Amino acid sequence: xxxxxxxxxxxxxxxxxxxxxxxxxxxxxxxxxxxxxxxxxxxxxxxxxxxxxxxxxxxxxxxxxxxxxxxxxxxxxxxxxxxxxxxxxxxxxxxxxxxxxxxxxxxxxxxxxxxxxxxxxxxxxxxxxxxxxxxxxxxxxxxxxxxxxxxxxxxxxxxxxxxxxxxxxxxxxxxxxxxxxxxxxxxxxxxxxxxxxxxxx
Amino acid sequence: xxxxxxxxxxxxxxxxxxxxxxxxxxxxxxxxxxxxxxxxxxxxxxxxxxxxxxxxxxxxxxxxxxxxxxxxxxxxxxxxxxxxxxxxxxxxxxxxxxxxxxxxxxxxxxxxxxxxxxxxxxxxxxxxxxxxxxxxxxxxxxxxxxxxxxxxxxxxxxxxxxxxxxxxxxxxxxxxxxxxxxxxxxxxxxxxxxxxxxxxxxxxxxxxxxxxxxxxxxxxxxxxxxxxxxxxxxxxxxxxxxxxxxxxxxxxxxxxxxxxxxxxxxxxxxxxxxxxxxxxxxxxxxxxxxxxxxxxxxxxxxxxxxxxxxxxxxxxxxxxxxxxxxxxxxxxxxxxxxxxxxxxxxxxxxxxxxxxxxxxxxxxxxxxxxxxxxxxxxxxxxxxxxxxxxxxxxxxxxxxxxxxxxxxxxxxxxxxxxxxxxxxxxxxxxxxxxxxxxxxxxxxxx
Ligand SMILES: Cc1cc2nc3c(=O)[nH]c(=O)nc-3n(C[C@H](O)[C@H](O)[C@H](O)COP(=O)(O)O)c2cc1C
Ligand code: SF4
Ligand code: FES
Numbered sequence: 023x024x025x026x027x028x029x030x031x032x033x034x035x036x037x038x039x040x041x042x043x044x045x046x047x048x049x050x051x052x053x054x055x056x057x058x059x060x061x062x063x064x065x066x067x068x069x070x071x072x073x074x075x076x077x078x079x080x081x082x083x084x085x086x087x088x089x090x091x092x093x094x095x096x097x098x099x100x101x102x103x104x105x106x107x108x109x110x111x112x113x114x115x116x117x118x119x120x121x122x123x124x125x126x127x128x129x130x131x132x133x134x135x136x137x138x139x140x141x142x143x144x145x146x147x148x149x150x151x152x153x154x155x156x157x158x159x160x161x162x163x164x165x166x167x168x169x170x171x172x173x174x175x176x177x178x179x180x181x182x183x184x185x186x187x188x189x190x191x192x193x194x195x196x197x198x199x200x201x202x203x204x205x206x207x208x209x210x211x212x213x214x215x216x217x218x219x220x221x222x223x
Numbered sequence: 224x225x226x227x228x229x230x231x232x233x234x235x236x237x238x239x240x241x242x243x244x245x246x247x248x249x250x251x252x253x254x255x256x257x258x259x260x261x262x263x264x265x266x267x268x269x270x271x272x273x274x275x276x277x278x279x280x281x282x283x284x285x286x287x288x289x290x291x292x293x294x295x296x297x298x299x300x301x302x303x304x305x306x307x308x309x310x311x312x313x314x315x316x317x318x319x320x321x322x323x324x325x326x327x328x329x330x331x332x333x334x335x336x337x338x339x340x341x342x343x344x345x346x347x348x349x350x351x352x353x354x355x356x357x358x359x360x361x362x363x364x365x366x367x368x369x370x371x372x373x374x375x376x377x378x379x380x381x382x383x384x385x386x387x388x389x390x391x392x393x394x395x396x397x398x399x400x401x402x403x404x405x406x407x408x409x410x411x412x413x414x415x416x417x418x419x420x421x422x423x424x425x426x427x428x429x430x431x432x433x434x435x436x437x438x439x440x441x442x443x444x445x446x447x448x449x450x451x452x453x454x455x456x457x458x459x460x461x462x463x464x465x466x467x468x469x470x471x472x473x474x475x476x477x478x479x480x481x482x483x484x485x486x487x488x489x490x491x492x493x494x495x496x497x498x499x500x501x502x503x504x505x506x507x508x509x510x511x512x513x514x515x516x517x518x519x520x521x522x523x524x525x526x527x528x529x530x531x532x533x534x535x536x537x538x539x540x541x542x543x544x545x546x547x548x549x550x551x552x553x554x555x556x557x558x559x560x561x562x563x564x565x566x567x568x569x570x571x572x573x574x575x576x577x578x579x580x581x582x583x584x585x586x587x588x589x590x591x592x593x594x595x596x597x598x599x600x601x602x603x604x605x606x607x608x609x610x611x612x613x614x615x616x617x618x619x620x621x622x623x624x625x626x627x628x629x630x631x632x633x634x635x636x637x638x639x640x641x642x643x644x645x646x647x648x649x650x651x652x653x654x655x656x657x658x659x660x661x662x663x664x665x666x667x668x669x
Contacts, residue, residue, distance in 0.1 A: 046401055048315070048358075051441050053423035057406060061365075082423065095425045095582075096406035098365050114327045115524065115572045116484035116558055121667025128667075152409065152576050153327040153524075154366050157484035157556070158491045161667065167368035174669035195369075 031077050032063050040081070052082050056092055060099050068108070069100040097151070105140045105147035107185045109133070110164040113150055116157030125161045125173060126150065132182050145185070168193035243470070245458045246451065246480060247494045250338040256373050258380040261341035267386060269461035273349045274394045277460075282353035286456060288464035290476030295321055295412075295449030296523065296553050298475075298542045301456070307436040308354045308444050316356035317440040319421075319447040320347055322363040322370070323405055323412035327524035327576060328556030331480035331492045332450035336363065336370035339454075340377035346453025348391065348398055349460055354446050357397045362417050365406040374402050409580035413629055414447045416582065427584045428629040451480055471497035475541035475552075483509040485559030486516070495540070502536040504557065515562040518645065521545060522553025524573050525634035527641030528560065550641070565659035566646040570639055571600035577635035585628035591619055592627075592635045603650065606657030613650050617643055 033040045039062065047054040059078045063070050070078075070093060072086075079089035093099045111126040130136050133146045140147035156162040159171035163178065170181060171194055184191050249255035249264070261267070273282050287302030308316065320343065324332040335343060347359045363371050378400050381387040389397045403421050405411050411420045415429035418440050439445020455477060459467045468476045475497035481504050484490045488510025495504060501519065505511060516531045521540075527550040529535040538544050545552045560569055574596050581593040599616050602608050616639070623636035643650065652660040 048441070051422065054401075054403070054421055056423035057404065057420070061404060061406070084423075092423060092425050096365075096408050097579075098407035113572070114576055115520075115569060116328055118569075118572050119485045119558075119561070119564065119666060121665070121669075124665060124667040151366075151407070152579060153325060153329075155324050155330045155333045155364070157328055157330050157558070158482060160484060160490075164366065169369075172669075175667070177669075193369075 029073050032066070032074055033059075033077065033081065036062075044081075053084065055082055056084075056089060057096075060093055064099060067103070068106070069103040071101075097149075103140060103144065104149070105145050106188075107145060107190070108147050108149065108166055110149045110151040110154075112152065112154045112156070112160070112162045112164070114153040114157075116153070117160040117162055120160035120172075122161040125163065125178065128175065128178060129163070129182075132179070146182075165190065165193075170194050242495060243478070244494045245478060246335065246342070246454045247492065249342075250334045250492075252338070255338050256340055256377065258341060258377065258384055258386070261339070265461075266341055267345055267392065269457045270345050270348045270352075270386075271392050271394075273460050274352055274392060274396050279353045279355055282349060282460065285464045286353070286459055289459040289467040290464075290471070290474075291452065291455050291459060291467065292475065292542065293449055294451035294455070294479065294554070296326065296525070296551075298552060301448060301452055304436075304448070305350065305354050305446055307434070308446060309436065311355050315358060315441070315443045316354065317358055317360055317443055317445040318347055318351040318354060318356045319360045319362065319414075319417070319435075319440060319445055320450060320453055321412060321414065321417060321447055322361060322367070322450050323409075323417060324367070324450070324554075325364055325409040325412050325580075326554050326556060327573065328484055328520060328558040329482060329523045329554040330484075331482050331555065333367055333370060334492060335450055335454055335480075336367060337373050340370075340374045341381070342454045342457055343374075343450055344377060344381060344387070344400065346456045347400065348387070349456050350446065350448065350453060351398050352396055354444075356444075356446070357399070359398065359400045360421055360440060361400055361402045362411070362421055363402065363404055364411070365404050371402070371404050378402060408582075409576075410582045410629075410631060413631065416629070417447070418445070425582075427582050430628075472539060472541045472543070474543045479540070479555055481540065481555040481557060483557045483559065485519075485557075486513045486561050487511060487559055488513055498539040498541045498544075500537050500539055501557065504540065505536070505559065512559055512561065516559050517562045518560040518566070520556075520558040520560070520638070521550050523556040524558070524576065525630075525638065526551040526553040527637050528645065529641075530645050563661050563664055565653075565661040565663070566642055566649045567600065567603055567653055568659060568663070570642045571597070571604060573638060574600055574635060577631065581631060585632075587623055587627045588629075588632040588635075591623045592632050595619060596635070596639070603653050604659070606653070608650075608654045610651075610654055613643075613647075613654060 043058050044055050060070055063074045075089050076086045079086040109129055113122040135148045137150045154162050156169055163170045163173050254260050283302050283305045291301045292298040293301055351359050387399050391398050408426055410416045411426045413428050416426040420426035435445040470477050478494050479497050480492055480494050482492050493508045518528045518530050520528045538548055542552050578593045578597045581588045583589045620636040620639045623632045649660045
């Protein structure tokens with residue numbers, strides 16, 4: 023018999039994490055753990071390989087084919103490794119109206135990649151995605167799990183440069199918590215500005 | 224006024240004294256997502272009131288009396304939905320929060336989840352008590368990672384403080400939450416597809432009946448509502464049904480979160496009493512279009528567009544008025560379409576979305592939405608379309624109506640039909656000349 027190379031099971035040294043994930047769901051609903059287990063593997067390895075699918079399938083008690091069928095339903099689980107910086111460009115209508123298509127073309131040009139590709143170094147990969155729920159701050163680029171909103175040409179170039187140095191700048195978030203102090207300051211300076219979100223038509 | 228200053232303006236109408244803002248009061252406020260901050264402004268008082276001073280039936284009656292209609296898109300009366308739950312049989316029952324928000328043009332739930340997660344949890348706790356469910360499922364779309372982290376932290380805090388778990392808030396009521404993360408599929412927003420997804424199955428919609436109240440999550444009685452619906456419940460219990468029902472119009476009560484995107488000065492989320500006009504939203508709050516506009520999508524990509532006329536801009540944003548105008552309120556996500564954008568191109572963008580998101584389960588949608596419609600649009604946009612193609616497309620969307628397994632196919636067909644109804648001339652121009660009436664221009668301004 024030939025010795026096959028053995029792969030250490032992903033969860034072999036993560037039994038606590040595994041127990042925590044399985045413990046989130048009722049005993050009779052163990053199958054629900056499929057998606058979170060896929061997420062764990064993908065976060066660590068940037069894709070979910072056949073071997074990992076088989077491992078996960080065995081943990082939750084389904085066949086590998088079933089698990090793969092579920093995984094392939096979703097566009098954010100990857101069978102092939104994506105880059106350390108997975109660039110996801112929204113091109114749905116609100117973003118398209120703010121230049122999403124040009125943003126996509128620009129990112130392709132700067133990285134030399136197109137939709138679905140990963141570079142040889144494993145640094146960048148590109149994916150076309152649909153509406154990210156950030157239409158008010160279009161165009162939007164999602165890098166791994168973070169949103170970069172209302173991206174400009176110079177902004178995206180700086181971002182790509184930073185990632186080439188392996189520095190991921192903090193996500194820009196114009197709305198919500200981060201600009202609250204700015205909003206408050208603005209309110210104090212213009213308490214009754216009729217053109218501020220409230221002018222009569 | 225510089226556009227930079229305008230674009231950094233707040234996202235809500237919180238700063239406008241004319242409007243009472245409840246759902247979005249603390250969205251955008253630093254640190255508002257923590258339990259301490261939430262409690263500091265009276266958080267969980269409504270849940271305490273519901274659990275200690277009301278019976279489950281009284282909570283349902285209060286929500287019925289408020290007139291709240293579901294904010295996930297269909298506008299189904301929330302209290303009525305809750306009353307469909309069968310009497311408890313001792314088995315597990317579920318309350319589910321639909322935080323899959325993926326309808327193009329919609330982004331209201333995201334900021335609620337990120338900045339005020341406890342408001343959503345409190346709403347789920349009240350709803351869970353009302354329908355006598357001890358377990359809740361919060362299904363959040365995979366791309367909302369910040370929301371996921373904030374929700375996880377909020378749930379942990381709530382458990383540690385006895386707001387979730389056994390005997391919550393010092394009462395005899397048990398309630399806990401399961402946070403579940405999606406992975407990028409619009410169809411997971413459809414309630415039964417969401418349940419399949421949660422159960423670790425492919426997210427194909429289920430046949431109804433049985434409805435979720437009979438057989439939902441793991442086949443157990445289940446009620447599912449939208450994020451904004453749950454947040455609204457908190458204020459209904461807090462201030463009373465009469466207070467809530469005093470806002471809005473005859474068939475549409477309370478306030479609603481509207482969103483504006485596309486070329487306007489201040490895109491964002493605005494909370495308004497129901498029945499406010501598009502003009503108030505688009506001009507007063509969002510600052511009006513930055514360039515001449517010819518149409519707007521009133522409530523997310525699935526709702527038929529309306530031409531940019533005075534009459535349409537003056538339409539009240541409520542369920543009845545939208546139905547009368549031949550469209551829908553949907554999620555309240557308004558997308559402004561400028562004069563300079565080719566309607567055929569805009570429609571193709573959305574058709575491509577639906578084609579990508581079709582789950583492939585049923586033939587009309589798999590063949591019509593996923594395959595033929597995008598092909599026809601591609602042919603038109605390549606300048607190779609004929610008059611017969613236009614008639615064929617119109618016929619196709621007619622046949623799609625009501626023939627598919629779930630509403631996704633309709634959600635694609637209806638907007639396409641509306642684009643033909645209002646802008647057939649742009650389609651014809653493409654056929655006649657081989658080029659769009661409005662050729663593509665650069666839209667990336669910065
Ligand atoms: C294709 C499709 C996608 C949907 N997406 C969502 C969604 O992202 N969020 C949501 O709350 N409801 C969505 N819905 C509506 C839900 O099926 C369901 O009606 C809603 O969550 C009920 O909540 P409500 O009564 O509070 O509105 C979608 C429906 C369909 C057909
Ligand atoms: S209409 Fe489309 S999304 Fe809905 S079940 Fe059929 S194929 Fe799936
Ligand atoms: S269209 Fe790009 S985030 Fe909604």
